[in-house]
Amino acid sequence: MTFAEYDQLDGLAQADLVRRGQLTAAELCAAAVARAEAVNPRLNAVVRPLYEAAEARAAAGLPAGTFGGVPFLLKDFGAQYAGVPHSSGSRALQGFVPAQDAELVRRWQAAGLNVLGKTNTPEFALMGVTEPALFGPTRNPWNLAHTPGGSSGGAAAAVAAGIVPVAGAGDGGGSIRIPAACCGLFGLKPSRGRNPTGPEQGEKWQGAAVEHVLSRSVRDSAALLDATCGPDPGAPYFLPPPARPYLEEVSREPGQLRIAFSLGHPLGKPLHPECATAVREAAALLESLGHRVEEVPLPFDGQAVARAFLMLYFGETGASIAALAQHLGRPARPADVEPTTWLLGLLGRTYSAADFAAARHSWNDCARSLGRFHQTYDLLLTPMLAVPPVRxxxxxxxPTEQLLLKLVNTFGLGGLMRRSGLVEQLAEQSLEKTPYTQFVNLTGQPAMSVPLHWTADGLPCGVQFVAPLGAEDVLFRVAGQLEQARPWFGRRPVL
Structure with a gap:
């Protein structure tokens, strides 16, 4: 099949043609590999090709699941794939090969997805851009000078470029939603506990991190959540199962919803005009569809969220670096990881258990605040980014920051940096451009990035919708309505 034919099909359409005998899994795999070989040298989205193994599986026959025969990519972080190196974007883990599949990977395979390779991610998935020292930067298909976002930037670039219709992603602070917004894709972060995290982990990042997919169509995301949702043995969270398949929700009318939108910046910084326009246009569209739309202040304390998230960020990075010892056979050293990563870990060791516990308690404040908000409003609409995709x-x-990093890391000056107030300054700068995502990770609520706006320069600029805990069904109904009202599937970057 030609790329033009392949590119017109989402995952469900591909699987349907395979099921009816009009296409074979081998033909789909060949089309995906051909597209990857044509565009990946410019994008650097797929960093570990597994093309021969995928071709062999396609020829031998794949499970006849909902996505039987559909090409798929795994993020090189989180979703461990037995027998395949799992570097997490770090040179320290280049030799790590997991012995068993993650439960989510097992469910993806049971749905019939054919794993084609692994996608690029920043070291330990820590950044909102995808530029690891190990593999180099991934580029945005809409403009190669710009980022596809992070940390699931490789997955987003691959889907946006038409290599695969859907790809695995994870979200601990916006890492599904930010790349979706940067690349013109649909990206849903499920509720905490909706998808499994086993078999080794009960929760990731204290429950802040979850995994799902990036897709071009809403229905692919819904159908894959149907295929994977539900607890696995030992899961620490339990959500009531959905009333009906999420795929059915996509075509159901959402009814008249109460939707609040906000243009406030959580850290009190300016909001880029294009990002504000994206929200205003979405609000006007929702109003034209019959919803009750109202502008409100942000219903949470942005500074408190930033402090709590950064405590998590520092602490989890420190724990990740400490855990490298079991793979390296010795304690990790600064040269094993990128300078910024080492600094984050160094900072994580300067805070006490009491500091961490106090920050963790503040998650509840945010969750209660949002809970009260959702007694009045069904959804919250915000910008997805504070600026369009950066270069x-x-x-x-x-250069001056690199020198500071070197000095701090060489002499272990994390405590001094913390006492000087410089940590808070640098940390706030790091969240300034992506401040709208972290509060949802702390509360555990579902949220989605919807591609409704492109800038004057032709870059995607998604908007975010946040629903109450467990209300993915409402998000899918609204997303389906918006997809019908302002279709984006056919809007493609030119490579």
């Missing part, structure tokens, strides 16, 4: 390298440390 490659724009968020990398400047």
């Amino acid at each position: 490659i390298g724009e968020l990398q440390p400047k």
